[in-house]
Amino acid sequence: MxxxxxxxxxxxxxxxxxxxxxxxxxxTDEAPGEPAPRAPSSRAGTLNTWTAAKHAVPAPTGSLRITGEVRDARGPVPGVRVTASRVDAETLSERPCPEALREAPSSDARRLTACAGAELEQEVARLVEAREGEAPVFAETVSAQDGTFALEGLPAGAFALWALGEHGAVLRLDVPAGGEAVELELEEGIQISGTVTEALGRAPIPGARVTVVHEAHTRFFDVLADEQGRFRMGPLPPGRYLEVASAQGWRAGLLRDEVWLDADVEVAFKLHPMRQFEGVVLTPQGLPAPGLTVNLRALFGGADILTARTDEQGHFTFEEVPAVEHHLWVWNAERTAIGEAAVQEKSPKQTLIRMEPCSFLEGTVRDDQGRPLEGVRLEVNRQHLGNAPIPEALTDEAGHYRLGPLLASAMKLSLTRAHFMNKVESIPHRDGVARTWDFTLARAVSVEGSVVDTEGRPLAGVEVRLSPVGVTSRLFRDRASRLDESTVSDEAGRFLLDTEQEGPGRLSASATDFISTEVDVKVPSTEVRVVLQQGASVSGTVVDAKGQPMTDVTLKLWDTTPASGEARSGTVDGQGGFSLRGLKAGHYMLEAWRRTPGMAQSTSRPVELEEHTQAVVALRFEEGRALEGMTVDTFGQPVPGVQVRACLPLDDVPPWQLSVETCDPRSGGGVRSGPDGRFVLKHLVAPTYQLVAWKEDQAFAPARSQGGTADASSLHVVPGGPEIRLVLERRSRLRARVVSTDGSPLPSSLWVHNDGRKQSSDGVFDVVLRDDSKSVVVSAEGFFDLPRSVMVKPGEDVDLGDLVMTRSRKARFIVRDEANPGSMAGVPVSVGMSYEGNPIPFKNPVPPPFFGNLDAEGAVDLDGLPFAPIVITVQLERDQRSQDVALDAYQKVVTVTVPARPR
Missing domain, CATH: 1.20.5 (Single alpha-helices involved in coiled-coils or other helix-helix interfaces)
Structure with missing residues (x-):
């Protein structure tokens, strides 16, 4: 051819x-008659939400449409992607939180994403990683050259509209299908950036996927970390977000940030690697235990329970387990024996678990007249078996109880019953399958009654507390008694409080939306009637400078009476509305507060309340002024990426504000200066502000800055005043080389106070120092820790030179039990330095203690011992029996026999 x-x-x-x-x-995403603009390229580490939100175009599900215009401060904006979504029962924002993990009985607490603590972090991370729970998108388009848009094929109902552009974003809620002339005004939006690194070594994890999820409306946005483990995403609409980082071979991590607080949120993911973990389960007699289910659960940040089955040799294997602390347990089929172990980050890949017999406790509870007591609750303190609930029991009509299964170790038992004194009993170590223990409860004196409103309606959920008058503090009373001197009223408004002493008392009652009250009572008393008044209320709306409702604000109602205490807090609804009830008459200051990029913005109005009045107040945020400046180095050259924050000088804080935020950009973020070093702070309404600046390897120098008056840590400026130049100095660096006595480099870690731990495979360190003085500790496996104190002068580096580490020794402790001459393999022990058997002060390094199970030989290795005589304590964890053993300066193996318990 x-x-x-x-x-x-x-x-x-x-x-x-x-x-x-x-x-x-x-x-299908082109506006009629106009070509669709080209999407910006997406690359690892950086993602604009214009492309982040792009996915398969949804199929029409209805015949309605929403039309409108996308604008910013300069006019119509073309090329902005507009989508319509809404949450349903399957989205993360609507999935319920388990009852036991709710923080409070509020609507937010019912959401899976708002559960208390870290128990469900891994469940949420797993759902996000699997792309489950994302809010469905019903329509999508791109704004035309004149900024107009049309979302087609919508079913009936209200939608959340997302406008995501190159330079701004906005989320508009509750827009009905069929709506016309809907105006979407772009805000500056927020940026989320950060790093994904190893949890221990802090090495970057390139290619890790970071998914940012709007918590209330569950939209997902993704970005990949670059070669340095860094990522950046935005602009996004303000709101509360979850961030999930995941990578193959690593445990997913989850963070939660209220990113309306800041325009440039920095997050740091520290992921744990996955590893294989295996072990062997032994019966109480030390024989292999086949056919049992072994359970494994992370102690922090995870609720998932992994299971494995033991083979004929009692061996089990977990293929992929994150390298974090775990709890491991196994029951026998009859649940008459249990084995438990703790799996640490650096635990060996295989551990032995020796099962322990479980027993029952039974007996009868009587009153001080010898009569059986029905309905006494018995509960074991601090004895969790696997994931089973805390053992408890109720006495029957004959006063009899049966409690278990329980470990045979010593324990404390709580006994409670209405109209009787609560009791805590210490139960010593027990042998055998079941033991009988009888108890006697002394009768208490009680205060009974009900809580009602002014109309006589019973009030449930009211906290009622009894404080005896003229009685010695509870700290000096019988510590064996637990007193029910506070309770919550039931559905009928009833309450019962038991105490130990007759006489005058004071009853206090408090509830949301009611005025707290105190009543003098006589102990004992019955049919006490406590009346709560609704009092005055304040309601209204919060709007921005353009009159639009604001939803990302916190309300604070300050009582201006001196020493009146903290403010009453509240929130606003989706329309900017609020209501605070149960207020006493008086003079108040109502404040609406929010964080904007680089500063806290607020507006306030005085409110005068009379008894039973209902005040209606409108709070409006001012547009305020802008303040521009530049961050430079000591040579006047621009310094990009500096966080700058503005706050009120302490002298200008209103006297009714009892709590003031720390002016520290590291704690509250700030606007970040651009490539040319320039920054802009908006919405300033006060006459003066103080500016602070921060960057990882730079130190802010107020005295060398221009445009204001410097103090020790900030620059006081007047908006509209002279040009502002914030000067940053190079921070000092700490250098060191860690070697052994022969001069060879050592893989080691360097812990710096307030700066965390750094790892080095060749023992060479070069780290930034943030403060003037530092405590430094160098660690290397097989060597003693080496502490150092360093003094830092601004602009001067510190070179510690060669740090020569001193080798430590390891000793093996073979443990025997005088009461049971058989094998001790798998028995849990603690081994550490004896504080009674060694001289005080102890001049040699203290070895780190060991907590864990004995190996197949019934022994344990203890690292970090000095080449000097030392006394070590070996303790059996199940019954707390212990024995001291003395080692000479070079002893490597020692046999320790723990004596039997005296009879």
Whole structure:
């Protein structure tokens, strides 16, 4: 084929393929009559939400439409992606939180994403990683050249509209299908950036996926970390977000940030690697235990329970376990024996678990007249078996109880019953399957009554507390008694409080939306009636400078009476509305508060309340002024990426504000200066502000800055005043080389106070110092820790030179039990330095203690021992029996026999 014919054939083929592609994949995101703008390229580490939100175009599910215009401060904005979504029962924002993990009985606490603590972090991370729970998108388009948009094919109902552009974003809630002339005004939006690193070594994890999830409306946005483990995403609408980082071979991590607080949120993911873990389960007699289910659960940040089955040799294996602290347990089939172990980050891959017999406790509870007591609750303190609930029991009509299964170790038992004194009993170590223990409860004196409102309606959930008058503090009373001197009223408004002493008392009652009250009572008393008044109330709306409702604010109602205490807090609804009830008459200051980029913004109004009045107040945020400046180095050259924050000087804080935020950009973030070092702070309404600046390897120098008056840590400026130049100095660096006595480099870690731990495979360190003085500790496996104190002068580096580590020794302790001459393999022990058997002060390094199970030989290795005589304590964890053993300066193996318990 000649050259010209080849090119003509190739051109024709391209045209045909292009037409075929367009026929198969038509472009439906173009505005009528206008070409759709090209999406910006997405690369690892950086992602604009314009492309982050792009996915398969949804199929029409209705016949309605929403039309409107996208604008910013300069006018219509073309090329902005607009989507319509809404939450349903399957989205993360609507999935319920387990009852036991709710923080409070509020609507937010019912959400899976708002559960208390870290128990469900891994469940949420797993759902996000699997792309489950995302709010469905019903329609999607791109704004035309004149900023107009049309979302087609919508069913009936209200939608959340997302407008995501190159330079701004906005989320508009509750827009009904069929709506016209809807105005979406872009805000500056927020940026989320950060790092994904190893939890221990802090090495970057390139290619890790970071998914940012709007918590209330559950939209997912993704970005990949670059080669340095860094990522950046935005702009996004303000709101509360979850961030999930995941990577193959690593345990997913989850963070939660209220990113309306700041325009440039920095997050740091520290992921734990996955590893294989295995072990062997032994019966109480030390034989292999086949056919049992072994359970494994992370102690922090995870609720999932992994299971494995033991084989004929009692061996089990977990293929992929994150390298974090775990709890491991196994029951026998009859649940008459249990084995438990703790799995640490650096535990060996295999551990032995020796099962322990469980027993029952039974007996009778009587009053001080010898009569059986029904309904006494018995509960074991601090004895959790696997994931079973805390053992408890109720006495029957004969006063009899049966409690278990329980470990045979010593324990404390709580006994409670209405009209009787609560009791805590210490139960010593027991042998055998069951033991009988009888108890006697002394009768208490009680205060009974009900809580009602002014109309006589019973009030449930009211906290009622009894404080005896003229009685010695409870700290000096019988510590064996637990007193029910506070309770919550039931559905009928009833309450019962038991105490130990007759006489005058004071009853206090408090509840949301009611005025707290105190009543003098006589102990004992019955049919006490406590009346709560609703009092005055304040309601209204919070709007911005343009009159639009604001939802990302916190309300604070300050009582201006001196020493009146903290403010009453509240929130606003989706329309900016609020209501605070149960207020006493008086003079108040109502404040609406929010964080904006680089500062806290607020507006306030005085409120005068009379008894039973209902005040209606409108709070409006001012547009305020802008303040521009520049961050530079000591040579006047721009310094990009500096966080700058503004706050009120302490002298300008209103006297009714009892709590003031720390002016520290590291704690509250700040606006970040651009590549040219320039920054802009908006919405300033006060006459003066103080500015602070921060960057990882730079130190803010107020005295060398321009445009204001410097103090020790900030620059006081007046908006509209002279040009502001914030000067940053190079921070000091700490250098060191860790070696052994022969001069060879050592893999080691360097812990710096307030700066964390750094790892080095060759023992060479070069780290930034943030403060003037530092405590430093160098660690290397097989060597003693080496502490150092360093003094830092601004601009001067510290070179510690060669740090020579001193080798420590390891000793093996073979443990025997005088009461049971058989094998001790798998028995839990603690081994550490004896504080009674060694001289005080102890001049040698203290070895770190060991907590865990004995190995197959019934022994344990203890590291970090000095080459000097030392006394070590070995303790059996199940019954707390112990024995001291003395080692000479070079002893490597020692046998320790723990004596039997005296009879």
């Amino acid at each position: 000649r050259k010209g014919m080849w090119f003509r054939w190739l051109a024709g083929a391209v045209v045909v393929l292009g037409l075929l592609f367009m026929a198969l994949f038509p472009r």
